[in-house]
Amino acid sequence: MGAINLHLELVFDDGLSWMARLKRRNTSALPAAVQPYLIRSEVATYSFLREETKVPVPEVFAYALDSDNPVGTGYILMEMIKGKNLLSTSPTSGQLNKVLVQLAEVYKELYRHPFPVMGSLDTPGSKKIGPVVHDLMVDLALTRNGGRDMQHCVSFPGPFINLRDYYHALIPRILHMIVVGELYPFWAVDAFLIHKFLFDLLERWSEDIQETGKFYLRHFDDKGDHIMVDRDFNITGIIDWEGAYTAQKTEAFTSPIALWDSKEFFSERKSLSSSELEFARLLDGASHKCANHPTNINLGDCVRFGKIFQRFRICVGYTLYDENMENYRKAFMGLLKEFGIYSEQSWEEWKVFALKKYSEDKKLACLLRREG
Known part of the structure; x- marks a missing residue:
């Protein structure tokens, strides 16, 4: 059981097993009006991967987009x-x-x-590509066409x-949530300054970014936990594609979180873990030879x-x-060093x-007054 989904193994009389992935109803769950899009997108992703690629993913047998069914919730x-x-x-x-x-x-x-x-x-x-679903854009998706309670008004x-x-759309939404107290309530000033600066930094992105x-x-x-392996460590499947999106090459093929050295990542250093270096070596040589973009680098x-x-x-x-705010600050300062700016400054x-x-x-002034 995760924060959003509940998983049940269904065993048939002949021994065949299916997995039931059901949407939970709790404080972590996204509003009912946006859940059909999440399920439809996840099913579409599985469909594409099975029909168009050799990526090992489970076959989808049936699904329901909303709670209007005997189960009472959306499922796959x-x-x-x-x-x-x-x-x-x-x-090992x-x-x-x-x-x-x-x-x-x-x-x-x-x-x-x-x-x-x-x-x-x-x-x-x-293979149709629609909007990027991000939980921090949910309220925006529900309200941008008016009427929070009408499913057909959802539009990410x-x-x-x-x-x-993408970040031009996302960061202003986060700044709003900080101001109204929905995000970073105990570190609102720090979070506001970081996101405000990141928004300005977008204008300085170079061609290759x-x-x-x-x-x-x-x-x-x-x-x-998205990589399933057998006892011999053969990959049996890649699961949990909810929220998957298409990204530019230089972001899409970064190392998975599973390979990070978290202590190094949440620091101001640029070093990679030994697993990341080995993974990079295994990907060397894979590139789009016909690409006409400056970032024609190998994977x-x-x-x-x-x-x-x-x-x-x-x-x-x-x-x-709250106790992770120091890591957050370090990750941000490390990002500034990646851009080659303010590299000699402390937080x-x-x-x-x-x-x-x-x-x-004025919004920053309001936050400063709130924090005293």
């Missing part, structure tokens, strides 16, 4: 993938390397199937032609130079507990600079 009935998720195992270095060899082939396979825009698959049986922003346009033209399917939550280099995209993704709307020095830079911002 799919093939049961045998094995354990990688996150729950303790592989040799066993992990065996997984990385197979995962590199998954990356290469996804690379063979580019899309024209950044977004999420939204129609089962079709997108699709987008580059990553910068705001890549356009080719986008590739990316798993949204690749922390390791291994996407891993080596990908921290800038990983840190940006973490810093924008990062969900954290405290940067905050003084930012407070002065945005001293005329």
